[in-house]
Amino acid sequence: MRLGPSAMQKVSLRTLAGHKIRFILTILSVVLGTAFIAGSFMFTNSMSKSFDSIAESSYANVDAVVKPGHDGKRLLNQQFFEELQKDPAVKGVNISSQANVIVATKDKQVLNSGGAPSIVQPFYTGDQAVATPMNIVDGTSPHGPGEIVLNQTAASRHGIHVGDTVVLVDPHTRHEVTVVGVYTLDLEVGGFIGAAMDEPSFIQLFRPQGTVDEFTVAGKTLHGSQLVNYLAGKYPGVEFDTGESIAEDLTDQINQALSFVNYFLIAFGLIALLVGTFIIANTFSMIVAQRMREFALLRSLGTSRRQLTGSVVFEAIVIGFFGSALGIAAGIGLVNLIYWGMAKAGMGLPDAGVNLTPTAVFVPLVLGIIVTVLSAWAPARRAGRVRPVEALRLGDASSSSSLLTRSIAGVLLIGIGVAAAIAAVWIFTDATSGRRASIVGVAALLLIVGTFLVLPAVSVPVVGGLGRVIGLPFRAVGKLASTNSKRNPRRTATTAFALTLGVALVSVVSIFGATMKNSVSEFTETMMRSDYVVSGPAQANFPVPREATAAIRQLPDVQDAVAIGTIAMTVGDVSALPGHPLMSVVDGDPTTVANIDMVDGDSHFNEPGVMVDKTTAEAKGWKVGDTVPLSVGVTEKIPVGTATIRGIYQPNIMFGPAVINQSMVTHIKKQAPQMTGSPLLSPQVLLLAVNGNSGIDQQKLREELETVTSDYLVVQVLTTQQFAGAQAVMIDQILNILYALLSLAIIVAILGIINTLALNVVERRQEVGMLRAVGTKRRQIRGMITLEAVQIAVFGALVGVGIGLFLGWAFVSVLGNEGLGHVIVPWTQVALMIVGSAFVGVVAAVWPAVKAAKTPPLEAIAD
Structure with missing residues (x-):
């Protein structure tokens, strides 16, 4: 008798339903990575749509835009401005120019724009405006160099009222002016501060040379490209273009800049997914090992190898699909959270909503499923190769020869990677910094792959040694934990490696940060000798x-x-x-x-x-x-x-x-x-x-x-020292963003430790039951599981720190010509990472340890 495809799918679904916690933990590994990828697409798409709205609004109703020519035959000055106004084909001309300013109250309290523009520009309203008009909602229009109007959002946020005196500081001087009115725009968001004054006053105060950057023109009898062609033929020496074309060019520039943000954010999502692959692979390996008897029974009933492999792959597809779907939903929440935070910080954007494009759905969904299936493929094939009689044997089926083979391959890759990195630092000194950094990048990949291959062999002596040291104060419980941690080196190594990747990346970033701050400090103190x-x-x-x-x-x-x-x-x-x-x-x-x-x-x-x-x-x-x-x-x-x-x-x-x-x-x-x-x-x-x-x-x-x-x-x-400290603060802010993004990988690694320990508890149910039967207390069982988690976490962190320090040294060394000085290792931060990894182990062990301690002794022995 042979089971049909639908029957095998029912078996797979029943298995997933029967192990909900395991199912949820594995899904979470997919959710975190795909949420970040989906969120990246949605966030940049929403940003793009928002900026598109700003660009379109800025040039709405504009038929032609005038910019200075390269030959200097005609300047954008008052004379040319009046000449255009008198043209019979022209309805109106505006000066499209602005000056960056700091706005403050009379008692010198600066109005914080939260990173948004803070500008002053000419005031146009009603029929005067070529583009979007400024509509007065309180007070009057400005007249003379001592009067301005302020946008309503800024006035409300900072408590500015009609009649208040404010200070404008520009790159040249300062001006005390009176707010005589409040206006609104079609698009007025975030911390944007927009002061405006009448056209002659703006020229007098902010363009004293009499020339400006740009004119916007509305046509009377001609519009768009027709007006542009007419004006270009009549007024040589300047450049004309349509408002629509200028808006499109501006949008293209913004989208190009946003594409970098998108790739940057996606990279961290992919890092989280990469770490998740090891967790998923480890989870499925343990699940397959625990279900050997089940697979044996199915093979005895006529199930083919292909069907067994397919059933495990089907489980992976289900996990990948649900994980990715939840990741997309989490991505929506992440984008809303980002927008909420930006609004609180005064950096809000036009409400473009969450832009759930097909790309934002399709890419993370497909990527999440593919990553999950690829991670589960090796365990799935192992399940398909099971023979009914062999499957009835308990224990780890891995062979020492395969461990030896992968260890030799790992050592070779590590050797090549280390040699390549050292060559990039000390031998290829005549090459460009970019080329040398590329060599170190390849070396990093070889080193990481080699470490993954050799880690099981290394884990046996190292984890055993760590176990003896960490478990020493806990006596018998510590010895048991040390023995258990090195029982299955592949499982221990794969679980630890997820944390290794995250810690290695954090270590590299911390070396970059420490070196950059030291370089800025040294540069300031040695280069600058001013008082x-x-x-x-x-x-x-x-x-x-x-x-x-x-x-x-x-x-x-x-x-x-x-x-x-x-x-x-x-x-x-x-x-x-x-x-x-x-x-x-x-x-x-x-x-x-x-x-x-x-x-x-x-x-x-x-x-x-x-x-x-x-x-x-x-x-x-x-x-x-x-x-x-x-x-x-x-x-x-x-x-x-x-x-x-x-x-x-x-x-x-x-x-x-x-x-x-x-x-x-x-x-x-x-x-x-x-x-x-x-x-x-x-x-x-x-x-x-x-x-x-x-x-x-x-x-x-x-x-x-x-x-x-x-x-x-x-x-x-x-002082020069204080100036260096101010620059270091900005570096710290950048580093904090990177650490926050890399924390995704650390969270995934913690989930992996939880998952491995939880499956370990299921696998060792009889063993735990026996320990309870011979008098081991619940707190001792909890202590044993916790110590195992700490050993795995500390092992992974130590290896990660080692890799990170080496790669950080190599990258900083080859980038010395780009302004980075000698390598600085933040030893305090390194020590905190190792101590923190022990805390990670304790946190990860809480639920599995409690679950193990509640194991009924007699029922477990009888299983």
């Missing part, structure tokens, strides 16, 4: 106002005040950030405040020009006196003239491959009049390095600096 550093807020991308810089330079006790910033520019094809235009700008002699070794030329920068580092000069064949081309722009390079190389310095991570002086920027504005007033030629002063006169009391100097900058709200006066 004080004046900077904007460390956690907000806002520069030091230029008016504050000027005020500091006028202080009689200040000897040197060198402004250091950045500009979106390239020298030839050289940039501080490969693939993106970025270089340093200095205003003053940098050698007075920083340790710079000049190779040739002059660092005083008395004449407009650039300095380049020795490596760049040699690679390009440049020398002092040569002329090099300059270009600005982020999405496209705009030539803005040439510059003379005034000096060559030793490579320096503070200034990068090239640095331009402020007088060169001023000279460029004369060379390229079309760029006058463009933010591309408005360098951001990131910090001002200040030295006092010889013999000046440092505390007195600090008080003078704080007094003269207090009206600018965002400016802080720091």
Whole structure:
């Protein structure tokens, strides 16, 4: 007699239903990984939809957008603005420009935007507005440079009312203005702070050069591309495009940036799933081992090998399907939780809802099922190979020869991986950092696979030794736990390896973080030799106002005040950030405040020009006196003239491959009049390095600096050590995000330990019953199971720390040229991870230990 497919499926479903806890724990391993993957797709899709709405709203009803041309024949100034307004085909023209500002109350309480934009822009309402109008809901429209209106969301959140005085601080100066009205927009969300003033006042205060970035135009008789073609033919020297096209380009740029976020988040979901594969494989291996008699009976009834294998695979499909489906539901909850948190932090977005796209459902569902089936495939085949008579034997069927074979293979892979990593660090020193890091990446993969293969053999002596040490205070119970932990090395190793992966990744990240913080500290303390550093807020991308810089330079006790910033520019094809235009700008002699070794030329920068580092000069064949081309722009390079190389310095991570002086920027504005007033030629002063006169009391100097900058709200006066500490805080914030994401893998590993112990308790039911029968107390049974979990967890953590420290050392070493200094190992954090792993073991053992302690002795012996 042969059982049909439907009968085998019923057997599988009955088995799953009969072991609900085991079923739930295995499903959870799938849920965590797929939830993160589904949530990543839904979150980025919702973000994309939200930003699409913002882009579309910004250019709604806009027929044409006008931008400066590259040849400088026509500027976006008041004259051209009025010329467009008088055109018979044009209905209206708006200045589409804005300035970043910090808004504060009169008593200097800064309004926190929570990372959202905080801007001031021209005010347009009703028929004046080309795009979305600003509708006044309280007060009146602004008139004159002393009046603004504020968006309703910001006014409500911060308690600002009509008639209140607020302070606006921009990258140049500060303004005290009165709020005369409150307005609403179609899209007004999160912490966005939008101040607006009448058009002439905006030009007067925030575009004193008289030129702006962009005009938006509404057509009267022509619209869209027809208006664009008409205007382009009539007004050469500027660029015209449709509002729809500009909105699409903006959307594409946003989606490209969001794709990185999506891949970044998915990577951590995949890590959790990878850890889950070992848990699932281990679970199915134990289930198959425990069901040998059941399989023997089914084989005796005529069930084929294919049917037995298929039944186990069917169970895996069911677990994968339910785990993935629940993961998708959990992903929805995760996205809602993220949006709730963002809203609480003032970073809300337009309500695009949870964007449950086919991709967000299909990818995690299929991936979860595939991962589960692949994890269960080896145990499923093992079930199919069972012979009726052999299956009646109890015990582990694994052979020592297979353990020996995999151990030899593991040792070889580890050897190759270690050799490759060492070669990348010490031999391939002439290769690029990226290529060397790739070699270390391959070495990491070999090392991890090799460790997985060799771990069962290693676990026998190591876990036994750990068991004796950990169990020493617990006497007989400790000895029993030590013996049990090394009884099945494959099972112990697979369970521990899940934790090993998570701890290894955390160890690598912790080494990166410790090294980065040390490098920043060393760099600041060794490179910078100024008395004080004046900077904007460390956690907000806002520069030091230029008016504050000027005020500091006028202080009689200040000897040197060198402004250091950045500009979106390239020298030839050289940039501080490969693939993106970025270089340093200095205003003053940098050698007075920083340790710079000049190779040739002059660092005083008395004449407009650039300095380049020795490596760049040699690679390009440049020398002092040569002329090099300059270009600005982020999405496209705009030539803005040439510059003379005034000096060559030793490579320096503070200034990068090239640095331009402020007088060169001023000279460029004369060379390229079309760029006058463009933010591309408005360098951001990131910090001002200040030295006092010889013999000046440092505390007195600090008080003078704080007094003269207090009206600018965002400016802080720091020592070099305090400045380094502020940068370290930002690094810690990034690390905390990474640790939170990696905690998924640790949680999955904990579930794996719980699952393994729970199945172990079922498997050892008779043994536990016998121990209870001979007088072992319940608390001793609980202690034994807990000690087994602690041994497994500590073993996995020790191996993970070892792998993580080695790979962290290798990665940091090969990235030394990118600004990372010598390797720093956070030993305190490492020790805490190992101690924490013992706690993980205790937590994981709670439910299995209680279950084991409740085992009825006589019933268990009779089974």
